[in-house]
Amino acid sequence: xxxxxGLVGSEMCIRDSILRxxxxxxxxxxxxxxxxxxxxLKEFNxxxxxxxxAIAGQGxxxxxxxxxxxxxxxxxxxAFNAEEQARYRDxxxxxxxxxxxxxxxxxFSHYLTDLYSDEPVPRExxxxxxxxxxxxxxxxxxLLWHKLQEAGFTDVRFCEKGGDVGGTWYWNRYPxxxxxxxxxxxxxxxxxxxxxxxxxxxxxxxxxxxxxNLAERFGFYEHCLFHTTVTETRWExxxxxxxxxxxxxxxxxxxxxxxxxGLLTTPKLAKIEGMTRFxxxxxxxxxxxxxxxxxxxxxxxIGTGATAVQVVPELAKVVEALYVFQRTPSSVDVRxxxxxxxxxxETWPNEPNWAKARRARFAKISAGRTAMKxxxxxxxxxxxxxxxxxxxxxxxxxxxxxxxxxxxNYKIMEQIRGRVDAIVEDPVTAEALKPYYPYxxxxxxxxxxxxxxxxxxxxxxxxxxxxxxxxxxxxxxxHNGEAYPLDVLIYATGFEWMATSTFNQVIGRDGRSLNExxxxxxxxxxxGLHSEGYPNxxxxxxxxxxxxxxxxxxxxxxxxxxIIWMLNTMKAQGATVVDVDADVESAYAxxxxxxxxxxxxxxxxxxxYNGHGEAAPGSLAYYGGGQWHKWxxxxxxxxxxxxxx
Numbered sequence: 001x002x003x004x005x006g007l008v009g010s011e012m013c014i015r016d017s018i019l020r021x022x023x024x025x026x027x028x029x030x031x032x033x034x035x036x037x038x039x040x041l042k043e044f045n046x047x048x049x050x051x052x053x054a055i056a057g058q059g060x061x062x063x064x065x066x067x068x069x070x071x072x073x074x075x076x077x078x079a080f081n082a083e084e085q086a087r088y089r090d091x092x093x094x095x096x097x098x099x100x101x102x103x104x105x106x107x108f109s110h111y112l113t114d115l116y117s118d119e120p121v122p123r124e125x126x127x128x129x130x131x132x133x134x135x136x137x138x139x140x141x142x143l144l145w146h147k148l149q150e151a152g153f154t155d156v157r158f159c160e161k162g163g164d165v166g167g168t169w170y171w172n173r174y175p176x177x178x179x180x181x182x183x184x185x186x187x188x189x190x191x192x193x194x195x196x197x198x199x200x201x202x203x204x205x206x207x208x209x210x211x212x213n214l215a216e217r218f219g220f221y222e223h224c225l226f227h228t229t230v231t232e233t234r235w236e237x238x239x240x241x242x243x244x245x246x247x248x249x250x251x252x253x254x255x256x257x258x259x260x261x262g263l264l265t266t267p268k269l270a271k272i273e274g275m276t277r278f279x280x281x282x283x284x285x286x287x288x289x290x291x292x293x294x295x296x297x298x299x300x301x302i303g304t305g306a307t308a309v310q311v312v313p314e315l316a317k318v319v320e321a322l323y324v325f326q327r328t329p330s331s332v333d334v335r336x337x338x339x340x341x342x343x344x345x346e347t348w349p350n351e352p353n354w355a356k357a358r359r360a361r362f363a364k365i366s367a368g369r370t371a372m373k374x375x376x377x378x379x380x381x382x383x384x385x386x387x388x389x390x391x392x393x394x395x396x397x398x399x400x401x402x403x404x405x406x407x408x409n410y411k412i413m414e415q416i417r418g419r420v421d422a423i424v425e426d427p428v429t430a431e432a433l434k435p436y437y438p439y440x441x442x443x444x445x446x447x448x449x450x451x452x453x454x455x456x457x458x459x460x461x462x463x464x465x466x467x468x469x470x471x472x473x474x475x476x477x478x479h480n481g482e483a484y485p486l487d488v489l490i491y492a493t494g495f496e497w498m499a500t501s502t503f504n505q506v507i508g509r510d511g512r513s514l515n516e517x518x519x520x521x522x523x524x525x526x527x528g529l530h531s532e533g534y535p536n537x538x539x540x541x542x543x544x545x546x547x548x549x550x551x552x553x554x555x556x557x558x559x560x561x562x563i564i565w566m567l568n569t570m571k572a573q574g575a576t577v578v579d580v581d582a583d584v585e586s587a588y589a590x591x592x593x594x595x596x597x598x599x600x601x602x603x604x605x606x607x608x609y610n611g612h613g614e615a616a617p618g619s620l621a622y623y624g625g626g627q628w629h630k631w632x633x634x635x636x637x638x639x640x641x642x643x644x645x
Contacts, residue, residue, distance in 0.1 A: 051117055068451075079407065088438070101271055104267060133257050136158070165214075168262060235509055300489045305494055332416065359553065369412060417434040523543050
């Protein structure tokens with residue numbers, strides 16, 4: 001263990017996380033900021049101690065009942081004809097305008113309280129300078145640190161609003177939490193860590209622990225300011241620096257700023273009349289309250305998206321009564337969880353770059369459901385392709401390709417609806433659980449215990465379609481005149497999609513925030529990584545950011561490699577500032593809009609993917625597939641889009 005000379009009473013401050021937590025609990029803290037005598041750089045010791053409550057759980061269970069792991073065949077002659085298209089359209093239009101959310105501010109700010117860590121470690125405010133400042137300590141931040149360190153960049157600092165690393169896996173620690181992308185492709189740096197996940201679809205608790213171990217191994221903790229929320233990032237042209245202000249009183253200067261705080265970082269609450277009147281306990285799933293014992297309680301959960309699908313079966317195991325308030329059903333596909341086999345544990349460590357090769361094969365899968373099902377033989381390299389390729393007499397037009405995908409997606413949804421009928425015993429409940437929209441339009445979910453949970457006598461589905469819960473009072477939820485008394489109310493109402501509050505706080509050359517620019521001029525970036533007027537700023541996995549796949553780790557690897565390339569290119573150019581050409585940026589924004597419009601029928605529903613039906617084409621996720629790489633390669637070869645100073 002590394003020993004520092006910051007004495008606490010008669011004790012030396014030992015940087016072992018377990019001992020450190022014990023010291024903090026006794027009211028004695030290590031020096032939060034120290035100078036490394038070798039590098040002369042500041043190092044930090046701000047990782048918060050764990051909250052004094054057991055935070056543990058499991059993800060997907062292994063299901064032995066084959067009937068629960070099998071999709072029925074689609075009905076003979078199933079076709080996405082005019083009648084079915086009209087049904088989908090009616091399902092969508094009935095819900096238009098129902099997505100009404102409120103910010104967690106003022107009287108709702110307590111829903112953002114960090115329940116997983118102790119109080120922030122006391123430290124002085126900083127007004128010094130670093131070369132690179134990164135916002136976020138999730139997967140993107142951790143992988144960026146590894147890449148930056150390997151490339152020789154060490155004057156790097158991270159700001160993280162949570163008390164530890166993990167990002168989404170720090171905040172989402174509800175019972176049942178797991179990743180829907182197979183862990184062997186999803187977890188970064190598996191070869192470097194010498195680690196093989198225990199399950200194909202790892203639990204969030206295993207992923208969180210992996211993040212902590214990764215941070216320990218590569219010295220990340222010494223570079224991160226935890227419980228530190230960035231409040232403003234302002235470009236100072238005279239100094240050619242960003243000034244980064246935080247809620248801890250910092251005003252740090254940085255040559256480069258990287259926003260790596262994720263796609264789904266800001267939790268949201270459904271706006272419901274009377275919600276402040278409720279006298280019981282309530283919390284958001286991203287701040288799960290393990291201080292509450294739910295055993296024997298009447299519990300309500302609002303929302304039936306990806307989080308609720310995972311948590312409902314776990315809640316049903318302990319509560320007296322569970323009321324699931326659903327506005328729109330999720331598509332619930334087969335999960336078929338399994339443990340990592342002994343053969344895999346023995347052979348993979350002897351295969352060089354086994355995880356990188358698996359992730360590369362994963363990235364070639366263009367269909368979302370195929371990617372999420374994660375065919376083991378293909379991903380392990382035992383077969384050459386993940387499906388049998390169809391041969392067409394001629395090349396299909398983009399419109400024909402979309403129509404064929406819609407037809408395929410319709411049959412998949414028919415199978416998913418058939419699965420509901422096969423499992424859920426009550427016909428009224430079963431009908432309410434059937435989704436009518438294109439597969440993948442809303443986030444697909446996977447579970448083998450969710451649907452059977454509604455056969456339990458103490459679990460009740462409350463269908464609030466199409467507009468959602470109408471009222472909350474002192475005793476619980478009231479909908480359509482019926483009262484549902486509750487002891488605890490849980491909001492599984494999700495997150496803002498690509499709308500991180502950081503965009504409101506980045507002030508560029510002309511004094512406008514990044515969010516203001518995009519609202520006034522339309523979302524405009526180059527490659528999703530740059531935005532003109534915001535020099536030396538890089539955005540990881542933000543709006544219009546391509547290069548990834550259905551595996552988020554692909555995107556952050558591509559973006560991280562690009563950032564390293566740009567930093568090295570600037571060194572070679574003798575440049576200290578980089579911006580992008582406004583005309584090139586506009587052309588890229590047009591391309592993003594066209595790519596979105598071309599495939600928009602696949603997302604023809606009310607979903608956060610399209611801003612609940614209100615987002616302009618091309619303003620959120622990137623739908624151009626491999627075209628992003630063409631734009632990137634051309635830019636890197638010619639350097640034409642860049643403005644170096």
